[in-house]
Amino acid sequence: MITAVIPSLISTVRTDDTWITFDVNSLAENFWNSTFDGLTFGAIYALVALGYTLVYGVLNLINFAHSEVFIVGCYGVFFTLSALNFGPSAPRLAFWAIVGNLVLALVVAIVASALMAVIVERVAYKPLRKRKAPRLAFLITAIGVSFAIQYTIYWWRGPSPEAALTMFRPTPIFDVFGTIIDSQQLVIIVAAVILMIATDQFIRRSRTGRGIRAVAQDPDTATLMGVNKEKIIITTFIIGGILAGAAALFYVMKIPSGVQYSGGFILGVKAFAAAVLGGIGNVRGALLGGLLIGLIGNYGQVLLGSSQWTDVVAFLVLVLVLIVRPEGILGSSLGKSKA
Amino acid sequence: MYRKKLVSAIAAAAALGMLATGCANQSGPSTSESSGAGNKVDIPAISKVDVPSGAVLPKGDGKATCPATTTIAYAGAQTGPNAQLGINIFNGIQLAINQHNEANPGCQVQFKKFDTEGDPNKATGPVTQIVSEEDIVGVVGLPFSGESKATGNIFEQKGLVHITPSATNPGLTKNGWTTFYRALGNDAVQGPAAAKFLTDKLQAKKVYLVQDDSDYGIGLGTQTSEALGDALVGSDKVVTGQKDFSAVISKIMNAKADTVYYAGYYAEGAPFDQQLVGKGFTGSFVGPDGVKDDQFIKQAGDASSNSFFTCPCIPGELIPDFATEYKKIANAEPGTYSIEGYDAATVLLSGIDKGKQTRADLLSWVKAYDADGLSKHYKWDSTGELATPDVYGYKVENGKIVPIGVIGK
Numbered sequence: 021m022i023t024a025v026i027p028s029l030i031s032t033v034r035t036d037d038t039w040i041t042f043d044v045n046s047l048a049e050n051f052w053n054s055t056f057d058g059l060t061f062g063a064i065y066a067l068v069a070l071g072y073t074l075v076y077g078v079l080n081l082i083n084f085a086h087s088e089v090f091i092v093g094c095y096g097v098f099f100t101l102s103a104l105n106f107g108p109s110a111p112r113l114a115f116w117a118i119v120g121n122l123v124l125a126l127v128v129a130i131v132a133s134a135l136m137a138v139i140v141e142r143v144a145y146k147p148l149r150k151r152k153a154p155r156l157a158f159l160i161t162a163i164g165v166s167f168a169i170q171y172t173i174y175w176w177r178g179p180s181p182e183a184a185l186t187m188f189r190p191t192p193i194f195d196v197f198g199t200i201i202d203s204q205q206l207v208i209i210v211a212a213v214i215l216m217i218a219t220d221q222f223i224r225r226s227r228t229g230r231g232i233r234a235v236a237q238d239p240d241t242a243t244l245m246g247v248n249k250e251k252i253i254i255t256t257f258i259i260g261g262i263l264a265g266a267a268a269l270f271y272v273m274k275i276p277s278g279v280q281y282s283g284g285f286i287l288g289v290k291a292f293a294a295a296v297l298g299g300i301g302n303v304r305g306a307l308l309g310g311l312l313i314g315l316i317g318n319y320g321q322v323l324l325g326s327s328q329w330t331d332v333v334a335f336l337v338l339v340l341v342l343i344v345r346p347e348g349i350l351g352s353s354l355g356k357s358k359a
Numbered sequence: 360m361y362r363k364k365l366v367s368a369i370a371a372a373a374a375l376g377m378l379a380t381g382c383a384n385q386s387g388p389s390t391s392e393s394s395g396a397g398n399k400v401d402i403p404a405i406s407k408v409d410v411p412s413g414a415v416l417p418k419g420d421g422k423a424t425c426p427a428t429t430t431i432a433y434a435g436a437q438t439g440p441n442a443q444l445g446i447n448i449f450n451g452i453q454l455a456i457n458q459h460n461e462a463n464p465g466c467q468v469q470f471k472k473f474d475t476e477g478d479p480n481k482a483t484g485p486v487t488q489i490v491s492e493e494d495i496v497g498v499v500g501l502p503f504s505g506e507s508k509a510t511g512n513i514f515e516q517k518g519l520v521h522i523t524p525s526a527t528n529p530g531l532t533k534n535g536w537t538t539f540y541r542a543l544g545n546d547a548v549q550g551p552a553a554a555k556f557l558t559d560k561l562q563a564k565k566v567y568l569v570q571d572d573s574d575y576g577i578g579l580g581t582q583t584s585e586a587l588g589d590a591l592v593g594s595d596k597v598v599t600g601q602k603d604f605s606a607v608i609s610k611i612m613n614a615k616a617d618t619v620y621y622a623g624y625y626a627e628g629a630p631f632d633q634q635l636v637g638k639g640f641t642g643s644f645v646g647p648d649g650v651k652d653d654q655f656i657k658q659a660g661d662a663s664s665n666s667f668f669t670c671p672c673i674p675g676e677l678i679p680d681f682a683t684e685y686k687k688i689a690n691a692e693p694g695t696y697s698i699e700g701y702d703a704a705t706v707l708l709s710g711i712d713k714g715k716q717t718r719a720d721l722l723s724w725v726k727a728y729d730a731d732g733l734s735k736h737y738k739w740d741s742t743g744e745l746a747t748p749d750v751y752g753y754k755v756e757n758g759k760i761v762p763i764g765v766i767g768k
Contacts, residue, residue, distance in 0.1 A: 046610065053609035061603070108633065108660025179438055179476075181602075184630060184658050190637050202638070275602045277630040277658060283602075321606050326596040328572065330606075 041325030052199035054318040060205045060274060062314025063212030067267035068291035069298070069306040070219055071137075071260030077236040077301040078256050080155070084162040085144065087288020088169035089136045089261055091281070093268030095173070096132030098279045100125040101185050101272075108276070110189040118188055122269070130265035137261030140165055141254060173281040181283070184276035208270045215266055216307045219259065223303050228255055236301065286331065290317075293338050299348030308349060313338075400561050402754060404761040408677045411731035417455040417705045418462035423712035425466040431456065431707055432471045432489050433700075434500035434510075434521075439476030440600070440626035443654045443694065445502050448524050450689040451675075451700030452499050457688065459708045468711060471495065475506050477624075479574075482506035483513065490517035496721050497521070497707035499700055503624075503649075504528035504575035507539070514538045520722040522706060524699035527648065527671060528578040532742040540725055540739050542703045543696075544671035544748030546575075549647060550582025552750035552767025553669040557618055558590050560752070560766065561643055561667065567616035568594040569607055569631070571623030579647055580622035592616055597627055604631045608638045617642040624649040629658035636662035648672055651695045651753055651760060667763075668753040672696050673734035674762035681733055702732035 047054070068090050075083040104121045105111075111118060144165040148157055190204035223229040231252045234242035243249050271278055271287070294313040298305025313334050320333025341349065433452050436445030449472055456470045471492075473485035482501060489495055490513055498514070498521035501507045507526040514521050515536050522540045523531075529547040531539060557563045566587055570580030584591050593614045595607045611619060619635065621628050621644065628650040635644065644666045646655070651668035659666075675698030676682050685693045685701075710724035729738040739745060752766040 049613050050606070050609045053613070054606060057605040057609065060605075108629075108658055108662070110661060180440055180442065181626075184633060184660065186633070186637070186660060192639070200639075204637075275630070276633060278602045318606060322610070326598075327601055327604070327606060328596070328598040 058315035058318035062311035066310025069294040073306040087284035091284030093129040093133035093265040096129040133265030134261030181280040301352035305350035417459040423466040430469040435502040436477035437474040447694030448700035451697035455704035479505040479509040486510040522703040546579040551586040554586030563618035625655040
C-alpha cells in the first residue's frame with residue numbers, strides 16, 4: 021500500500037538537496053529493521069509518556085520536570101553499573117552475574133527516579149497547590165524545576181556525556197521476515213510491554229488505581245467520598261517515577277552513551293508528544309502514542325534519508341493528527357472509567 | 360493486594376528481560392565471530408618519522424626582546440563534546456611558549472586561552488573578545504572547520520593573523536581571507552588519500568560512507584565519496600549530538616558493506632562504532648582526524664579494535680624530543696595535532712623574536728614564512744594553503760592508536 025501512495029508524492033517533493041531524499045526503496049529494504057528499532061524506542065517513549073499522562077490526569081499539569089526524573093534514573097543506572105565495573109567494552113561476566121547486576125541497576129534507577137519525582141512534587145508543586153496558585157504558575161514552576169535539575173547535573177557532572185556502558189553485546193535471537201531481532205530489542209520490548217500492561221491493569225483494577233481515576237475525574241467529590249487526595253497525588257508521581265526509572269535502564273541499554281545532563285530533554289519532549297498523540301490523561305493512549313512516535317520517526321528518517329528527520333517527521337505527524345483529532349487518537353479520558 | 364501484583368509484575372518483567380539478556384550473552388561470542396572477519400588486513404605500525412634537520416624551534420637564539428604584554432592566544436575547544444582535540448593543541452602551544460620563554464629572558468610571551476566548545480554558534484563571542492584585546496598579536500586556532508568559517512571575517516576585519524592547526528575544510532581558504540593560514544593538508548588532500556587507503560591498503564570492496572552535519576564532515580564526506588568511485592555502496596548522514604545510529608546501521612548491514620568511513624568527530628564516531636559492532640558488523644571502521652583520539656577508544660571500548668584512521672597530522676609521539684617534553688606538561692602522550700599546534704605557535708614566536716611585534720608585522724611575517732618546522736616545511740601560498748602536505752594512516756592496536764605510515768601516495 022505504501023508503495024502505491026508514495027510514488028505519486030515523489031514528484032511534489034524537491035530532492036535536489038542531498039540532505040533530503042525520498043527513498044522508497046530504502047524504506048522497503050529497511051522496513052522490518054526500522055519497525056523493530058522503532059518499537060524499541062517507542063516502548064521507551066511509552067514508559068516515560070505514562071508519567072506525563074498520569075500526572076496530567078490527576079493534576080491537570082504538564083510535569084515538564086518528568087524528563088529530569090528520567091535522566092536521574094539514567095544516572096542511577098550509570099553509577100550502579102560503573103561501580104560494578106561495567107564500561108564501554110562488553111562485560112566478560114557469567115550470565116547470572118549480568119542478570120544480577122542489571123536487576124540491581126534497575127532497582128537503583130527506579131528508586132532514584134521515584135525519589136526525584138517525590139522531591140519534585142513536594143518542593144515544586146505542593147506549596148503551590150496549598151496556596152491555590154493559578155495554573156500558569158504550575159507550568160512555569162515545572163519548566164523552572166526542569167532547568168534547575170538539569171543544570172545541577174551540569175554543574176556536578178560537566179557538559180560531556182558520561183562514558184558509555186555496554187550491558188551486554190546484543191546477539192541475534194530469531195528471524196522475522198528476514199530481519200534479525202536481537203536480544204537487546206527483545207528485552208526492551210518485552211519488558212516494557214509487561215510494565216505497560218501492569219500499569220494499565222493497576223489503574224483499572226486496583227483500589228489505588230480507582231482512587232487515581234476518581235481524583236482525575238473530580239478531585240473534590242473524590243475527597244468527599246473518602247479518597248485521600250494528597251496520597252493519591254504522591255502515589256501517581258511515584259508510579260511515574262518507577263516507570264521512568266525502568267525506561268532509564270532500557271534507554272542506557274539501547275544507547276550506552278546517552279547519559280548526559282541534557283539527555284532527557286529531547287526524549288522527554290518526544291514522550292510528552294507521545295502522550296498528547298495518544299490522548300493526554302489516557303493510559304492506553306500514552307502506550308499507543310509512544311509506540312507510534314517511535315515507529316513514525318524511524319520510518320521517516322529512513323524514507324527521507326537522514327537521521328535528522330526523525331524528530332521532524334514525528335512532530336509533523338503529531339501536528340497532523342491533532343488537527344484532525346485535537347483530543348489525541350484515543351481521547352483524554354483517564355477520569356472516565358473507559359480508560 | 361494490587362500493589363503487590365504490580366510489584367510482582369515489575370519483577371516478572373525484569374526477570375524475563377534478564378533471561379533474554381542472559382541467553383543472548385551466552386550465545387554471543389560464537390555468532391559474532393563466525394560471520395566473516397575474512398578481509399582483515401594487517402598493516403604493521405611504524406616506529407619513526409623523519410624530522411627536518413634544520414627545523415625552527417621555539418627557543419630561537421635566546422636573545423629576543425619584546426614588551427611584557429606581547430600575547431599569543433589560542434581559540435578553540437577546551438570543554439564540550441570534542442574537547443580533547445582542542446586540549447591536544449593548546450598543550451602543544453603551551454610547550455612551545457614555555458620553551459621560548461625559558462630560553463629568552465628578555466621576551467616573555469603571554470599565552471591566553473579562549474574556549475569555543477568547538478561550536479560555531481559559540482565561537483564568535485570569544486573571537487570578538489580576542490580581536491579587541493590589543494596585546495594579542497597572533498592566534499593559533501580555530502581547530503574545527505565550522506567555527507573557523509564562522510569567525511574568519513572577524514579576524515580579517517582586525518587584521519589578526521591566525522594559523523589553524525587542524526581545520527581541514529577545503530572551502531576555508533576560498534573566502535578571500537588574508538589572515539587565515541592552515542598548518543596542515545586540507546580535506547581535498549585527505550579525502551582522496553583516504554579513498555586510496557580504503558581501496559588499496561584495506562582492500563575494501565564495499566565502502567559505506569557516513570558523514571555528520573558539520574562543515575568538516577560535509578566537506579570531507581564529499582571529497583572522499585568522489586574519490587571512492589565504484590567502491591562506494593551507499594552513504595548516509597548523521598547529526599551532531601546524535602546518540603542512536605540504529606537506522607544508519609540497518610542500512611549499512613543491508614548494503615553488506617565491508618568497510619565504513621565516518622567523516623565527523625569522535626563524539627558521534629565512538630557511539631556509532633560501538634553500536635555498529637554491537638549489531639554484528641565485522642568489517643573495518645575508518646575515521647578521519649576528527650575521530651583519531653584516545654577518547655574514541657575510551658568511549659567505544661573494545662568495539663574500537665576494528666578501527667583505522669586517516670589524518671593529515673604527523674605522529675608527534677614518534678619525535679622523541681617533542682614527545683618527552685610534551686609529556687612533562689600534559690601528563691599524556693602527544694595527541695592528534697599536538698605537534699601542529701606546537702609548530703604553528705613556533706611560527707608566530709619566531710616572528711616575535713625577529714621584532715615583528717605588531718599585528719601587521721606578524722601577519723606579513725607569516726605570509727612570507729619559508730622554513731621547516733618539526734612536522735613539515737611551512738610555506739603558504741596566497742590563499743593560506745601549504746604546498747604538498749602528507750596524510751598519515753593510523754590503526755588501533757591493543758587499545759592504542761599507532762601510526763602506520765604515509766597513505767595515499
